[in-house]
Each structure stands twice: as C-alpha cells, then as structure tokens.
Amino acid sequence: MNFMELEQLFCDVNDFYLMFEPSFQAQLLFSSERKRIKHSQLCLSEIMTIIIYFHHSNYRNFKHYY
Numbered sequence: 001m002n003f004m005e006l007e008q009l010f011c012d013v014n015d016f017y018l019m020f021e022p023s024f025q026a027q028l029l030f031s032s033e034r035k036r037i038k039h040s041q042l043c044l045s046e047i048m049t050i051i052i053y054f055h056h057s058n059y060r061n062f063k064h065y066y
Contacts (some may be wrong), residue, residue, distance in 0.1 A: 013052065014045040023055060 021044075040047075050054040
C-alpha cells in the first residue's frame with residue numbers, strides 16, 4: 001500500500017466510525033458504577049487504520065511492523 005491508499009483507508013475508517021459510534025453508544029448498557037474514561041492520544045479511527053494496514057502487510061507481528 002502506498003500513502004494515498006493509506007489516506008483513503010483512514011478516510012473510510014473514520015467515516016464508518018463517525019456513523020457507527022452514536023448507534024453503538026446508544027445500545028450500551030449503563031451501570032451504576034463510576035468508570036473513568038481515559039482519552040488516548042490516538043483516536044479510534046487511527047488505531048483501526050493501523051491495525052488494518054498491519055494485516056495487509058507481510059509482517060507477522062507488531063514489533064517488526066513498527
């Protein structure tokens with residue numbers, strides 16, 4: 001994959017996530033427990049793009065992929 005394909009992949013994943021996330025949040029069951037939500041430095045779309053890109057590569061593990 002080249003850079004343009006990576007950019008298109010991210011756009012597709014991000015568009016999917018923007019449509020999927022509200023319906024996913026609406027279906028979650030709520031509990032009375034307080035849970036801390038830590039925000040990461042990468043958004044979920046970026047993480048998913050890296051994972052998809054990794055699976056399309058010829059690397060067998062993330063250590064070598066990195």
